[in-house]
Amino acid sequence: MVSEQHTIRDIFQSEHCQHFSPTEDNGSLSTQLSEAMGTVMDIDPRILDPLYNEINPEALNEIFTLDSTHQRTPEVIFSWHDHAIQVRQPGEIYITNEPLVPELDADLPLATEFAGAPFGSTDAITYEYAPTDDLGTEVVLAVTNAIGIDSQAVTERLADRINPDALNELFQPLADGTPRTNGYVSFGFEGYFVTVSGNGMVTIRSELGQLKEKGGNILVVGDVPSDVFDAERSYLMNDPDSTRYDLFALLDRSPTALQRQATPAQPPLNTVEIVDYQAAVRSTAAAVTSPQENVQITPISGTLTDLQTALIHSVALQEEYVRDDRPIDVQLYVDTLQPVVEATSTDIAMFLTPICRAVRGVRGLGYYTLPQDRDSFPMDEIESVFDATIELRVSERGPEQRWILPKTGYTTEWFPIIENR
Template identity: 75%
Template sequence: MTSEQHTIHEIFQPKHCQHFSSTEGTTDTLGIRLSEAMGTVLDTDPRTLDPLYNVINPEALNELFTLNSSHQSSTEIIFSWYDHAIRIQQPGKIHITNEPLVPELDADLPLATEFVGAPFGSTDAISYEYAPTDDLGTEVVLAVANASGIDTQEVTERLADRINTDALNELFQPLADGTPRTDGYVSFGFEGYFVTVSGDGVITIRSELAQLKEQGGNILVVGDVPSDVFNAERAYLMNDPDSIRHDLVALLDRTPTAFQRQATPVRPGPSNIEIFDYQTAVRSTAAPTSSPQEKVQITPISGTLTDLQNTLIQSVAMQDDLIRDNRSTDIQVYVDSLQPVIEATSIDIGSFLTPICRAIRGVEGLGYYTLPHDRGSLAVHEIESTFDAVIELRVSERGPKQRWILPQTGYTTEWFAIIERR
């Protein structure tokens, strides 16, 4: 991999990057603060630097972040100046690296550090070209409307609350003499999508769910609903006969027999299943067993919740080589109930979850954790921010339904039915 092919995630690592945050109460514009930061990086007087205007419109840069939006945290601008890659994030966070070029835009979008009968759609990004003379706000509206199916008028109204479209339009406009500004990107979350606008005339859209599927993450499943609704949701999430998977199941509230009996049957696929049976004093112990036909291995964990935590982390870590050798293998972890962890006095729920979630993200796997509480409950409120997405379940007159809460793009889907995939 050459320096021009690094991903944004690799470039903006601590060993490559210097970070600058705005001073509380400062009245300096973002352009001034950026010039001062670059002066520090280059060890020179910022007044001697070539104008920032030559690479990006500093007035538009400042205005892009002036909106009072609760979802500005996913907005960022990336561009090159003095052979350094610069990333600006709300609220006023500046990151500068010594990498010479901004990476080219491809399927792995340079974004912040994630239905059609399936919880995740295609992981492919959708790209649209625009001309320097086009109204960029209008082009973004058309692109999002086309991808999401939302009426353009609705998209226009919502986008105006999300980002300053006039500033977006001016940010990479050519200089007065016609010199183009092409070395930059703006990305932001909108209506469940990450929208990336490049200075060289491309708008790229990718759903937050698709990014979550590809990059891995952890999802909390909640609802004050019967257990059979959670069973149906598990089948919906984990039943994918087209993928090769290694599933790790942690049982804290059910025995393996009860779990397999109560769960909605999943279609057989080329997958392996490991079940870790956390056994409390009132539950009987059993020797590890396996079922060659179903490729299921059951291992009892008779110690503490910390023992279960360590076992899960070690098992997830062991899949790292498997993923490296076979990119088509998906790692999924399913925790049947977090209720015993909440009730435990031996370990804090956050201390239990954080290392497990980190391990799953490390192998680009997906973790699902169920909690039989209403989303508005204190128990859910205390842990919701740990997860990359939340699925809320409810029972309606037409059967069980779900909706997805996607925090990075500040988007909540409509309620839709839990339907077994075919």
């Protein structure tokens, strides 16, 4: 496990950070920035050192040219007058009294070769570039090299994510050759977080790799047969090299059915707990089974709130492994959210949010299945709770999946579910 690190975004969430929103007819982004800095420093903006010395103002004005339909838009961070500044679309400005922009770290803005494995490397990849390089080309090459595909095979246009000309000009040296080195611009592209630094580095990291390292929660959805969900579970949870605590929440099947299902052989050191939510339609007698070695079965016969409490408690017990930096991976699998959706007295987002928070707290991975079409009613309510969505379908080629990654705004092509046995 990797210990939590101080990140760049931490300084923009501190009590010393001031936020400025754009208003109508208040000039260009660079003008708004100068006025905001004047307010923070309590001086006339006209006597500030030229913004041009730190960043190209015209490029800054042009860097945010995309419409609001993109889920992740660029952000620019740099230092000016010993203050750290963050600019987001549509002109949201954050200014702190931190004197320097920290180094790039693990929380910064990156797909993997999805069909090979659900998660790729958690490591960031860094490339050097020269001021004379075409940064757009460098970014595309860096990402395609990481994925292992030809540059002609990318599914997105870089121009749909960031203005390539503005990207080139943002941190170009001054006319006299003085470098601008104290800032960076980041954006999503092909499922990667891409960070271009003024100091001549392009850093990329997959959103999935970051999800694996930091922990998160994934909704698995589709109007498909149950065996397709079982195949996807096998695909997601198979990792023979890890020592895991697997927590299964059963809302629609018995432990017997789960244990009889063909699954990959678990390493002997793995611990498995089954939280069996015994709804009225499924009798306690039908749910009980003889526990296998390293398998604990916890029956829950109360309400959905009791189930929620039990899951949070079981996940939280694994926190000591994270705190002690022990090599154990926590994985939660909820066999179906359908009973939660159908419970009129339960707000599904309120049911899920504390569970998802607990999973992230131990840097685990949670998978939650919902046997409905992604365009159905509940999606609007619950998809925002999760860190990613996997959509399933059955086509002429057989069971397929595609991943929807909200932070980079990337959706993969459909690809086969490779069941691991």
